[in-house]
Amino acid sequence: xxxxxxxxxxxxxxxxxxxxxxxxxxxxxxxxxxxxxxxxxxxxxxxxxxxxxxxxxxxxxxxxxxxxxxxxxxxxxxxxxxxxxxxxxxxxxxxxxxxxxxxxxxxxxxxxxxxxxxxxxxxxxxxxxxxxxxxxxxxx
Amino acid sequence: xxxxxxxxxxxxxxxxxxxxxxxxxxxxxxxxxxxxxxxxxxxxxxxxxxxxxxxxxxxxxxxxxxxxxxxxxxxxxxxxxxxxxxxxxxxxxxxxxxxxxxxxxxxxxxxxxxxxxxxxxxxxxxxxxxxxxxxxxxxx
DNA sequence: AATCTTCTTTAGAATTATTCTAAACTGTTG
DNA sequence: CAACAGTTTAGAATAATTCTAAAGAAGATT
Numbered sequence: 001x002x003x004x005x006x007x008x009x010x011x012x013x014x015x016x017x018x019x020x021x022x023x024x025x026x027x028x029x030x031x032x033x034x035x036x037x038x039x040x041x042x043x044x045x046x047x048x049x050x051x052x053x054x055x056x057x058x059x060x061x062x063x064x065x066x067x068x069x070x071x072x073x074x075x076x077x078x079x080x081x082x083x084x085x086x087x088x089x090x091x092x093x094x095x096x097x098x099x100x101x102x103x104x105x106x107x108x109x110x111x112x113x114x115x116x117x118x119x120x121x122x123x124x125x126x127x128x129x130x131x132x133x134x135x136x137x138x139x140x
Numbered sequence: 141x142x143x144x145x146x147x148x149x150x151x152x153x154x155x156x157x158x159x160x161x162x163x164x165x166x167x168x169x170x171x172x173x174x175x176x177x178x179x180x181x182x183x184x185x186x187x188x189x190x191x192x193x194x195x196x197x198x199x200x201x202x203x204x205x206x207x208x209x210x211x212x213x214x215x216x217x218x219x220x221x222x223x224x225x226x227x228x229x230x231x232x233x234x235x236x237x238x239x240x241x242x243x244x245x246x247x248x249x250x251x252x253x254x255x256x257x258x259x260x261x262x263x264x265x266x267x268x269x270x271x272x273x274x275x276x277x278x279x280x
Numbered sequence: 281a282a283t284c285t286t287c288t289t290t291a292g293a294a295t296t297a298t299t300c301t302a303a304a305c306t307g308t309t310g
Numbered sequence: 311c312a313a314c315a316g317t318t319t320a321g322a323a324t325a326a327t328t329c330t331a332a333a334g335a336a337g338a339t340t
């Protein structure tokens with residue numbers, strides 16, 4: 001356990017260094033919460049609450065900064081499904097989402113199960129960055 | 141022309157009545173701006189500015205109310221692509237969008253050109269409301 | 281280890297988009 | 311046209327996010 005944790009921390013340090021981000025206490029804490037166990041979908045507020053609850057003081061501004069820095073570094077992905085909230089996804093591999101409208105929750109759809117065909121050519125002078133699919137669902 | 145405009149107004153009145161919305165001056169003005177000429181993607185702020193510029197006083201609150209009422213009535217569709225802005229689309233038929241990240245513009249992709257396959261079953265007790273595809277593009 | 285420089289963090293103010301509120305107003309119906 | 315229910319509105323309130331400027335911590339340099 002301790003070994004695993006140590007390994008995880010060391011790994012996180014590497015990832016931060018690779019992104020030219022100093023491995024500060026705050027960033028390590030947030031990275032731990034984000035990446036320690038499986039993939040997650042979080043909002044800034046929720047992550048901030050989590051850190052606070054865990055007894056680690058991190059300001060909300062830092063949470064926002066960090067989430068954006070991680071996104072720029074490619075270790076987080078921002079998901080736009082709802083105009084009022086921004087979600088961050090720790091899974092940056094190709095995949096898509098169900099969005100449960102009743103509960104504002106995201107559910108992953110593996111990238112290899114889903115396919116989009118018939119895309120027209122993008123306008124001249126532009127290139128495709130990403131294709132996002134959101135399947136909106138609600139209580140039957 | 142005058143004939144066409146009259147026809148259009150009458151038609152808009154019908155649509156509003158059908159949605160149990162009184163055809164007030166404000167709603168007719170906004171409907172005119174939205175539906176008079178081809179399909180459009182607008183934000184509340186932009187529509188408000190347009191109405192104001194056209195010399196017709198409509199409060200911003202009314203623009204928001206109206207856009208939401210029209211959406212509920214199914215004559216507008218809300219598009220979520222960017223966490224900071226909400227777009228309303230006058231085309232409510234099945235279709236998708238390119239989103240130009242550099243300029244925050246939406247471009248239609250006809251619904252019959254694009255297809256999504258391999259969708260997994262939605263979670264039990266839920267049904268699919270809509271499948272949204274956003275193709276994010278930027279300057280090459 | 282002391283120093284310097286640069287990057288980070290932070291509290292709180294500021295901004296942006298949107299919703300709410302309560303009072304004034306208007307369309308519709310009898 | 312009176313009466314009622316539905317609408318509009320200015321401005322306050324809220325929510326999510328970004329900005330600011332000052333204090334704090336990392337990493338390099340001596």
